[in-house]
Amino acid sequence: MTFDDLGLRPETLHALADLGYQTPTPIQEKAIPMVLMGRDVLGVAQTGTGKTAGFTLPMIDILAEGRGRARMPRSLILEPTRELAAQVAESFDRYGKYHRLTKALLIGGESVKDQQTVLQRGVDVLIATPGRLLDLFERGQILLADTKLLVIDEADRMLDMGFMPDVERIVNLLPPLRQTLFFSATMAPEIRKLGNKFLHNPKEISVAPPASPAATVAQRVLHCHSDPKAKRAALRSLLDAEKDEIQSALIFCNRKRDVDLVYKSLKRHGYDAEALHGDMAQPARVETLKRFKNDEIRLLVCSDVAARGLDIPRVSHVFNFDVPINSEDYVHRIGRTGRAGRSGKAFMLATRNDEKLLANLHKLIGAKIEEIASPTGETVETPALLETSEAKPRRSRGKRRSGRDEPREAREPRQPAAEPIEAEAIEAETVETGAAPQPERAVAKPAAEGGRRRKARAEPARRRRDESHDDEASPVGDTPFGDHVPAFILREVPAAVLEG
DNA sequence: AAAAAAG
Numbered sequence: 001m002t003f004d005d006l007g008l009r010p011e012t013l014h015a016l017a018d019l020g021y022q023t024p025t026p027i028q029e030k031a032i033p034m035v036l037m038g039r040d041v042l043g044v045a046q047t048g049t050g051k052t053a054g055f056t057l058p059m060i061d062i063l064a065e066g067r068g069r070a071r072m073p074r075s076l077i078l079e080p081t082r083e084l085a086a087q088v089a090e091s092f093d094r095y096g097k098y099h100r101l102t103k104a105l106l107i108g109g110e111s112v113k114d115q116q117t118v119l120q121r122g123v124d125v126l127i128a129t130p131g132r133l134l135d136l137f138e139r140g141q142i143l144l145a146d147t148k149l150l151v152i153d154e155a156d157r158m159l160d161m162g163f164m165p166d167v168e169r170i171v172n173l174l175p176p177l178r179q180t181l182f183f184s185a186t187m188a189p190e191i192r193k194l195g196n197k198f199l200h201n202p203k204e205i206s207v208a209p210p211a212s213p214a215a216t217v218a219q220r221v222l223h224c225h226s227d228p229k230a231k232r233a234a235l236r237s238l239l240d241a242e243k244d245e246i247q248s249a250l251i252f253c254n255r256k257r258d259v260d261l262v263y264k265s266l267k268r269h270g271y272d273a274e275a276l277h278g279d280m281a282q283p284a285r286v287e288t289l290k291r292f293k294n295d296e297i298r299l300l301v302c303s304d305v306a307a308r309g310l311d312i313p314r315v316s317h318v319f320n321f322d323v324p325i326n327s328e329d330y331v332h333r334i335g336r337t338g339r340a341g342r343s344g345k346a347f348m349l350a351t352r353n354d355e356k357l358l359a360n361l362h363k364l365i366g367a368k369i370e371e372i373a374s375p376t377g378e379t380v381e382t383p384a385l386l387e388t389s390e391a392k393p394r395r396s397r398g399k400r401r402s403g404r405d406e407p408r409e410a411r412e413p414r415q416p417a418a419e420p421i422e423a424e425a426i427e428a429e430t431v432e433t434g435a436a437p438q439p440e441r442a443v444a445k446p447a448a449e450g451g452r453r454r455k456a457r458a459e460p461a462r463r464r465r466d467e468s469h470d471d472e473a474s475p476v477g478d479t480p481f482g483d484h485v486p487a488f489i490l491r492e493v494p495a496a497v498l499e500g
Numbered sequence: 501a502a503a504a505a506a507g
Contacts, residue, residue, distance in 0.1 A: 107505090129505060132505080304504075
């Protein structure tokens, strides 16, 4: 079976030949003829199966005849993240190079005006995330009456992320007489129900069993102490041990805040790392991903914004700095490596707090991930440590330093605002100076304050009116603390860990 | 325990 057998137009086949593609993947083989026939499709396929080409190729052929009128797009593709939308737009350019199709990429974080201009000229295909699409619709910039071809991609993820009300709103704006393609990595009952709502007599196409981690990915778990510094040290030891094998690596954290912290820590230790998460300014997201794809960055510390669907070649390693909260996400994360027949390695750090998550994960993947010892042989959680970390009141009596009587500014030259604070240095210093005891109540207020600030930081940049200057100076590298060192950093560093 | 998406 070759692409020539699927009924695609000569121009499309020409573009495929230019790209060196000859053999369709199973999903392409099944989906392309169905889409060309005008059938609705319910596709169960994970990313990396060639799903995107499975719908873009026949769409290009269908759209080849006719022309999009001003503000009246002829087709619409909904994606859950900006990066995925951009990736799909890119494949339209690649496969449609011998067609004269026009497209608009409607995603947040980029100029509304530019997108309006493109819409005005008329487009054949809209590729959008739900928020921006609805925004532009409400501004009267889009008429969906002529949008007779709809793709809902990554439906399970849209559901997870709570986008379904938006998606439903959008679908209700489209003409009922249309062709709909609905793709999901899994087919849970809830997804199927949604599919039935959006589709008419769909052809069901299924490839790749759900939730089975790619057999080509070697998985290991390293148990380490839950202290953030210990975790970062453990990560570095893994990176060092795998140094010669790493082509490029993704490092996943559960929280955006930790993405920033881990990224800065790695940078400080001389690693070639960048950060990617959803609170970063959109230009920085685009730029970082581009550089990572171009092999200009070896390590990318990221949130689950990068967990699904992103097709980044040469990812040889995935490091899970945290055990993912949803076990499904683990499968997606490690699926960023071992792609296209290549082998990959996935490492995960787990602490005593992760026992339950780890058990869930083992249940999902139907196997126990092999444990490894720390490459440098330290900081494995011992029963003794477990005890002390539970006996907080006792520990607090002697091990804490006071942050009040000797303010940080007095001991150290102030850093320029734009320069990231060296988190490791702060923590190390905590150990050296650990002297004056401090009652529990005294730290309570600064701790709360620190918590608030961190929360503010985790919010999108547009909401941080009072701190917007920081964003200009360093869109990703801004410290979560400013000059203020929150109490949480000054305490809870178990001495036993740092002595080890 | 989170992340994602509009401004």
